Amino acid sequence: NAGVTQTPKFQVLKTGQSMTLQCAQDMNHEYMSWYRQDPGMGLRLIHYSVGAGITDQGEVPNGYNVSRSTTEDFPLRLLSAAPSQTSVYFCASGQNTEAFFGQGTRLTVV
Amino acid sequence: AQSVTQLDSQVPVFEEAPVELRCNYSSSVSVYLFWYVQYPNQGLQLLLKYLSGSTLVKGINGFEAEFNKSQTSFHLRKPSVHISDTAEYFCAVGRNTDKLIFGTGTRLQVFP
Numbered sequence: 001n002a003g004v005t006q007t008p009k010f011q012v013l014k015t016g017q018s019m020t021l022q023c024a025q026d027m028n029h030e031y032m033s034w035y036r037q038d039p040g041m042g043l044r045l046i047h048y049s050v051g052a053g054i055t056d057q058g059e060v061p062n063g064y065n066v067s068r069s070t071t072e073d074f075p076l077r078l079l080s081a082a083p084s085q086t087s088v089y090f091c092a093s094g095q096n097t098e099a100f101f102g103q104g105t106r107l108t109v110v
Numbered sequence: 111a112q113s114v115t116q117l118d119s120q121v122p123v124f125e126e127a128p129v130e131l132r133c134n135y136s137s138s139v140s141v142y143l144f145w146y147v148q149y150p151n152q153g154l155q156l157l158l159k160y161l162s163g164s165t166l167v168k169g170i171n172g173f174e175a176e177f178n179k180s181q182t183s184f185h186l187r188k189p190s191v192h193i194s195d196t197a198e199y200f201c202a203v204g205r206n207t208d209k210l211i212f213g214t215g216t217r218l219q220v221f222p
Binding site for chain 2: 032033035044095098099100101103104
């Protein structure tokens, strides 16, 4: 099992560019989530999904889109990158009482 | 609504000393409680979780936590820390693992 795989690990974007952060899990988990981690703020929930075809907004959804067409994949799209989206992004998958996290994507928007 | 407060942003401690990382939570419904550890440049790893039952929960790497419902706390403890315990520790709450609410984290720095 690879667990939760995030790509890319690092990315630099210019303001206004769009991109997709990839997240894949091979544990057949129903739940998948995206968080961003900023210094002094812990992890904040962006979007989450409780199964294929079902997504919902978390605490900080503005500027991000998600879709869940398969159980395995949960991509996060930045529509028009802004410097405020500079952060470390973590994808997680889980089943009931345990979440497994990917290694993170460090995104810088200049 | 749920919230988590980690009272200490940094905790310095010498090797082999005991440590306690504090976590208080607020929730109008019953929730599960978690402690995660993040080593530098890595993702989060589950240390332990409280679901129900015994209020003393034992986790990996010698850590344990005690759930106190009356004080709405879930403090993490280790009787003797090692250099390798240097990391950031996050307390989290949630009814399921799709929507975890995290605290702001406590950086544990263990000195030789």
